[in-house]
Amino acid sequence: MAKEEKKEKEAEKLEEEQVIEEEEEEIDDSKLPFPRATIVNMLRKHLTSGKQIKGQVKNEMNLWLGKMVERIADKMNTYPYTYVDGSMLREAIEPYENIQDIEKEKERIIKQLESIKAACDVLILEVDRKFIK
Numbered sequence: 351m352a353k354e355e356k357k358e359k360e361a362e363k364l365e366e367e368q369v370i371e372e373e374e375e376e377i378d379d380s381k382l383p384f385p386r387a388t389i390v391n392m393l394r395k396h397l398t399s400g401k402q403i404k405g406q407v408k409n410e411m412n413l414w415l416g417k418m419v420e421r422i423a424d425k426m427n428t429y430p431y432t433y434v435d436g437s438m439l440r441e442a443i444e445p446y447e448n449i450q451d452i453e454k455e456k457e458r459i460i461k462q463l464e465s466i467k468a469a470c471d472v473l474i475l476e477v478d479r480k481f482i483k
Contacts, residue, residue: 377409382409422442
């Protein structure tokens with residue numbers, strides 16, 4: 351009996367997940383800036399095989415990429431020229447390209463602070479050892 355109840359609960363849980371996934375996918379494809387299949391194919395190319403991509407992720411990634419295109423286009427639109435060239439694009443995407451450098455700098459600073467903390471701990475131990483009566 352316990353096995354049957356467990357199977358029933360699992361089946362109910364799967365049905366609930368499917369309903370939730372269907373609700374997440376209700377965004378009309380015409381409201382998305384890019385074809386959904388393009389986004390899914392790009393995600394699959396970089397994710398481990400066998401991973402499932404929820405509808406919410408597909409939609410939100412699509413919308414986020416659309417916003418990124420808007421921001422970059424707005425930045426390039428600030429130039430007074432009647433054309434857009436590669437240097438304008440590079441300048442517009444520079445802040446987004448530098449994020450990895452900022453992340454590396456953050457890690458370097460954290461390591462340096464940890465070494466300073468270790469040195470302070472050693473000094474505290476020395477002071478305690480020398481000045482304890």
